Amino acid sequence: MKLQINNQVHEVDVEPEMPLLWVLRDILDLKGTKYSCGIAQCGACTVHIDGEPMRSCVLPVSSAEGKRITTIEGLSHDASHPVQQAWVKHQVPQCGYCQSGQIMTAVSLLEKISKPTDADINAAMTNICRCGTYKRIRDAIHDVAGNAPEVAKA
Amino acid sequence: MKTSNRISRRNFLLSSAAVGGGLALGFTLPASKAQAAAAAGPKRVNIWVEVAPDDSVTIKYARSEMGQGSLTSAPQIVADELDANWEQVHIAYVDVHEHILMNKAWGSMQTVGSQTIRNSQSYLRQAGATARAMLVAAAAQTWKVPASEITVKNGIVAHAASKKQSGFGALAALAATQAVPKDVPLKDPATWNIIxxxxxxxxxxxxxxxTxxxxxxxxxxxxxYAAIAQSPVFGGKARGFAADSARKRRGVIDIFTIDDGASVVVVADNWWRAKNALAEVVIDWDEQGNGKADNASIRKFFEAGLTATDAAPLPNNKGDVDTAMKGAGKVLEAEYFTPYLSHSPMEPMGATVQISAAEVHVWASTQVADGLASEVAAALKLxxxxxxxxxxxxxxxFGRRGSGDFARQAALIAxxxxxxxxxxxxxxxxxxxxxxxYRPLAMYKLKGALDANNNVVAWQTRIASGSLMAQRIGAPLAKGVDGMATEGFSRLPYEVANQDHSYIQRATHVPIGFWRTVGWSQTPFAREQFIDELAAAAGEDPLKFRVRHMAADELSRHILETAAKAAGWDTAPPKGVFRGIATTEPYASFTAAVVELSVNDAGVITIHRIVQAINPGYVVNPxxxxxxxxxxxxxxLSAAMWGEIGIERGRxxxxxxxxxxxxxxxxxxxxxVVLAPTGGFWGGVGEPGQAPLIPALCNALFAATGKRYRSLPLTQHGLSLA
Incomplete structure (x- = not known):
C-alpha cells in the first residue's frame, strides 16, 4: 500500500486494519506521533489527514491511503511553524509527550479559524496533558492568532 | 568491556540521531549550537564541569527530566557559582554506567520527593565554585599574578592590573591539573545572576x-516488540494459557509467561501485532484468593482501623487530650476518605532491553536511573x-517511574x-x-475541641493508611509510624496544647506507590478542612482563625497571608462567589491556595480563580x-473532581x-501564581503546589453550599465542573 506522508510516498506492506499510528511509529520510524490511550481519548497521536486533525491510534491505515498525511515531522523542517515558535516562546511543554498532538490540533484550529475565541479553543483543544500545560497552550494559540498576546510571565 | 558490546550502544546513538534527537549527545542552548559543534576535546575540570577549547562549558546533570524542569535549573546553580556565560553553557546527562563504576560519584540520581534542587544545591554550588577557583588558579599561574586579584565574570577570567583576560577554554587544561581546593566560599545569594x-x-x-x-x-x-497481560487480580498467576490461534497471527515470534506466571507475554515484529495476538490468548488465571476484594470490603477494613486500639502514637503528641476534651466548650468530630489514585502519565510504562554476553543495555523512562540498573541486575542475577x-x-x-517493575519485566523477556x-x-x-x-487509600478521623474563648485546646487524629515505607520500600516502620502517611499531622502549624495523633497501617493486596505530593496530596484534605470546621464552629473567618493559632509559625503565617492578600481576601467577593483557603508545609516549602468559585443548583462548580502561593526559600528559575x-x-483538580481507582472482584x-x-x-x-521566596532555606517545587489546593476547593464549596465534602472524588456527591 502507498502512503503519502509529509510530501513523500512510502510503500508499506501491512494489514489494512493496522492503525496509522503504528505504521508511522514502528514501520516507518516516525516517532514524533505518540501512543498514549489507543482509544481516541487523549489526542497524543493526532496527525492531519487531508488537513483534518485525526487520531491515528484508531484510524485504519487503509483509510489514509491516497490521502495527504502530515505528522509533526512534516509541520516544518526547522521548528519554524508559527505554532511551534509560540510553543517555545510561551514555554508550553513540561514533559512534552503530548505536545506533538497538541500542536497538530492547534495548527488545524488556526487554519480553520485564524482568530479563535476562548470558546473555539475549548471546543478544538480536547487533547489531554497530564503535566497541566493548558494555560500556556491557550496563551500560545492566542498569541499566534494575534489576540492580545500574553507572554509567559517571568 | 568488549568492543563488540559497545556497538549496540553506538547504534542507539546513530538511530536516535536519525530520528533527529540530540538528546543522547546532550542539550545545547540555541545560541551556542555552533560552539558546541566545534567543541572538540573538552577538559573535565571536575565531574560536573567540562570546558572545551572554544570556551563552551558542559554542565552535567545527574537526575532525570520528566517535565519538572530541573534539567535546566540544576545546571543554572553550577553556572552561577562558576560565573559562566549561560549562552556558552550546554547540558549533558551524567552517564549512568560511569556513575555506577565511579561508586555513584554524582550523588543521588533519584528524581523523587521534589528534591533535585534542594538536596543537590549544596554540592552543585560547591562544584561550580571549585571549578571557578581552579580556573582562577590556572590563570594566576599562567599570568604570574596573585589569584586574589583575578576576577571572573560571564565566562571571562580577567586581571585588571595587567589587562590580561581569557575565556575558560584556554585555561581548562591547566585548571584540571590544579589541586582541588576545599571549602571554597560560596556566593552571597544577593549576588546570584543566573540563579x-x-x-x-x-x-x-x-x-x-x-524529536x-x-x-x-x-x-x-x-x-x-512485547505486549504484556498481567494478572487482572493483583498477586494472581497464570495456571496456563491457550495460544494456538495467536501463534499463527502475522509477526508473532513467541508467547510465554514470566515471573512465575504473573504475566503472559507476546513477542512479535511489531507492537500492534503483539497486542492483538495477546488479546487472542486465553489465560487461565489463579486469583490466589484475592478475587473477592472490593471497595466495600476495603473500606470496612480501613474503618476498623479508625477505632482500633493498637495504633501507633506520633512523636509530636503532647498534653492530655482526653482531659482537655472533657473541659472544652465545643467538641467536633469528622471522618475523611481519600481513594486510591493512578498516576497515568501520558507515556505508558515500558522499557527496551538488550542482553549480550557481557552487558545488559536498558533504555527506559525512569526517575531512578541507577536504581534501575540494580533492579534489572537483580532480576537477571547479575x-x-x-x-x-x-x-x-x-x-x-509523577512518582510512577520511581518503580522499575516494567524494566524488570523487559529484562526477564529479553x-x-x-x-x-x-x-x-x-x-x-x-x-x-x-x-x-497507586496513591494509598487513606481514612482520617479527627476530633477537636474549642475552649470558651474559641481557642483550639485539643486535637486528635487517627490515620488509617497503607505504608509506603513498609509496603513499597520494604523498610521497617519507626515505632509503627509511616512518616509519609502522617506528614501534615506530624507537625501542625497550629498551636494546640493537647495533641494526640496516631497511625495504623492498613495493607491490602492493592500495590501502592509514590504519587505526586505523596502524603501531602491527601493529609491536607483532612487537616485543612478540619481547621475550617473548627473556625466555622467558632463563628470566625477561616483566615483569621488560622492566623490566630499560628503565632509561633512565622513562615506558615507568611505564605497564608501572602495568598490571602493576592486573592483580596479582605474584600468581599461578588454576590454568589465564594472563597476557600488552605495552607501547607510540604517538601521543606510553604504553599497556600485560595479558590474562588460559585455553585449552581445543579451542583455545577464554576471556578473563577485560583491563587497559588509558594515560598520555596529560593527560586532558581521563576x-x-x-x-x-x-x-x-x-x-x-483532576484528583478532586474525578480521581478514583476502585476495586471490584479483586481488580x-x-x-x-x-x-x-x-x-x-x-x-x-x-x-x-505568587512566588514569595524569603530565602534562608531550600524547599521543593514540583509537588508542593498541589498540597493546599483540594482543601481550599472544598472549603470554598462549604462557603458556597454549607455542605462539607469529606470524601473524594467530588463527582460522587453529584458535583461537576463547568
Whole structure:
C-alpha cells in the first residue's frame, strides 16, 4: 500500500486494519506521533489527514491511503511553524509527550479559524496533558492568532 | 568491556540521531549550537564541569527530566557559582554506567520527593565554585599574578592590573591539573545572576518538533516488540494459557509467561501485532484468593482501623487530650476518605532491553536511573556494574517511574529471547491503569475541641493508611509510624496544647506507590478542612482563625497571608462567589491556595480563580516554578473532581481515560501564581503546589453550599465542573 506522508510516498506492506499510528511509529520510524490511550481519548497521536486533525491510534491505515498525511515531522523542517515558535516562546511543554498532538490540533484550529475565541479553543483543544500545560497552550494559540498576546510571565 | 558490546550502544546513538534527537549527545542552548559543534576535546575540570577549547562549558546533570524542569535549573546553580556565560553553557546527562563504576560519584540520581534542587544545591554550588577557583588558579599561574586579584565574570577570567583576560577554554587544561581546593566560599545569594533567572528550558525545542526521545521511542536494529497481560487480580498467576490461534497471527515470534506466571507475554515484529495476538490468548488465571476484594470490603477494613486500639502514637503528641476534651466548650468530630489514585502519565510504562554476553543495555523512562540498573541486575542475577542504563526523557513520571517493575519485566523477556535480541516492552494504557503503584487509600478521623474563648485546646487524629515505607520500600516502620502517611499531622502549624495523633497501617493486596505530593496530596484534605470546621464552629473567618493559632509559625503565617492578600481576601467577593483557603508545609516549602468559585443548583462548580502561593526559600528559575504550580493545579483538580481507582472482584474497575477522567483544557481555571521566596532555606517545587489546593476547593464549596465534602472524588456527591 502507498502512503503519502509529509510530501513523500512510502510503500508499506501491512494489514489494512493496522492503525496509522503504528505504521508511522514502528514501520516507518516516525516517532514524533505518540501512543498514549489507543482509544481516541487523549489526542497524543493526532496527525492531519487531508488537513483534518485525526487520531491515528484508531484510524485504519487503509483509510489514509491516497490521502495527504502530515505528522509533526512534516509541520516544518526547522521548528519554524508559527505554532511551534509560540510553543517555545510561551514555554508550553513540561514533559512534552503530548505536545506533538497538541500542536497538530492547534495548527488545524488556526487554519480553520485564524482568530479563535476562548470558546473555539475549548471546543478544538480536547487533547489531554497530564503535566497541566493548558494555560500556556491557550496563551500560545492566542498569541499566534494575534489576540492580545500574553507572554509567559517571568 | 568488549568492543563488540559497545556497538549496540553506538547504534542507539546513530538511530536516535536519525530520528533527529540530540538528546543522547546532550542539550545545547540555541545560541551556542555552533560552539558546541566545534567543541572538540573538552577538559573535565571536575565531574560536573567540562570546558572545551572554544570556551563552551558542559554542565552535567545527574537526575532525570520528566517535565519538572530541573534539567535546566540544576545546571543554572553550577553556572552561577562558576560565573559562566549561560549562552556558552550546554547540558549533558551524567552517564549512568560511569556513575555506577565511579561508586555513584554524582550523588543521588533519584528524581523523587521534589528534591533535585534542594538536596543537590549544596554540592552543585560547591562544584561550580571549585571549578571557578581552579580556573582562577590556572590563570594566576599562567599570568604570574596573585589569584586574589583575578576576577571572573560571564565566562571571562580577567586581571585588571595587567589587562590580561581569557575565556575558560584556554585555561581548562591547566585548571584540571590544579589541586582541588576545599571549602571554597560560596556566593552571597544577593549576588546570584543566573540563579533566579527565567532561563528557557533547554529540552523544550525538541518537544515541539517531535524529536524528543522518550523510552517508547527507542529504536534498535533487529528490535522485537512485547505486549504484556498481567494478572487482572493483583498477586494472581497464570495456571496456563491457550495460544494456538495467536501463534499463527502475522509477526508473532513467541508467547510465554514470566515471573512465575504473573504475566503472559507476546513477542512479535511489531507492537500492534503483539497486542492483538495477546488479546487472542486465553489465560487461565489463579486469583490466589484475592478475587473477592472490593471497595466495600476495603473500606470496612480501613474503618476498623479508625477505632482500633493498637495504633501507633506520633512523636509530636503532647498534653492530655482526653482531659482537655472533657473541659472544652465545643467538641467536633469528622471522618475523611481519600481513594486510591493512578498516576497515568501520558507515556505508558515500558522499557527496551538488550542482553549480550557481557552487558545488559536498558533504555527506559525512569526517575531512578541507577536504581534501575540494580533492579534489572537483580532480576537477571547479575551485578549492577554490567547493566548499562541509557538516558531518555520521561513522558511524565509523577512518582510512577520511581518503580522499575516494567524494566524488570523487559529484562526477564529479553532473557527468554536469543542472546543479543533487543526487545521493547510496552504496556497498553489499560495495563498502565490497572497495574499501577497507586496513591494509598487513606481514612482520617479527627476530633477537636474549642475552649470558651474559641481557642483550639485539643486535637486528635487517627490515620488509617497503607505504608509506603513498609509496603513499597520494604523498610521497617519507626515505632509503627509511616512518616509519609502522617506528614501534615506530624507537625501542625497550629498551636494546640493537647495533641494526640496516631497511625495504623492498613495493607491490602492493592500495590501502592509514590504519587505526586505523596502524603501531602491527601493529609491536607483532612487537616485543612478540619481547621475550617473548627473556625466555622467558632463563628470566625477561616483566615483569621488560622492566623490566630499560628503565632509561633512565622513562615506558615507568611505564605497564608501572602495568598490571602493576592486573592483580596479582605474584600468581599461578588454576590454568589465564594472563597476557600488552605495552607501547607510540604517538601521543606510553604504553599497556600485560595479558590474562588460559585455553585449552581445543579451542583455545577464554576471556578473563577485560583491563587497559588509558594515560598520555596529560593527560586532558581521563576518561569519553571510558575509552570510547576500551574501544572500542580491541574493535577489536583483532576484528583478532586474525578480521581478514583476502585476495586471490584479483586481488580481495578477503571481502564483508560474515558473512565479515569482527568482535567481538559476547557476546564482549566484562571490560576494566579505568587512566588514569595524569603530565602534562608531550600524547599521543593514540583509537588508542593498541589498540597493546599483540594482543601481550599472544598472549603470554598462549604462557603458556597454549607455542605462539607469529606470524601473524594467530588463527582460522587453529584458535583461537576463547568
Amino acid at each position: 533566579g533567572q527565567s532561563k528557557p528550558r533547554v529540552d523544550i525545542p525538541a518537544s515541539v518538533n517531535g 524528543q526521545v522518550y523510552g517508547i521511542d527507542v529504536s534498535l536494529p533487529g528490535m522485537v 551485578k549492577p556494574e554490567v547493566v548499562i542504563v541509557h538516558r531518555v526523557q520521561a513522558g511524565g513520571g 532473557a527468554k529471547l536469543p542472546q543479543g535480541t533487543p526487545v521493547k516492552l510496552l504496556w497498553s494504557r489499560e495495563e498502565d491503569t490497572q497495574h499501577g503503584m 518561569l519553571n516554578v510558575r509552570a510547576q504550580l500551574e501544572g500542580a493545579t491541574v493535577w489536583a 481495578v474497575k477503571q481502564a483508560n481515560f474515558h473512565d479515569y477522567r482527568v482535567l481538559r483544557l476547557k476546564e482549566m481555571p484562571k490560576v494566579d
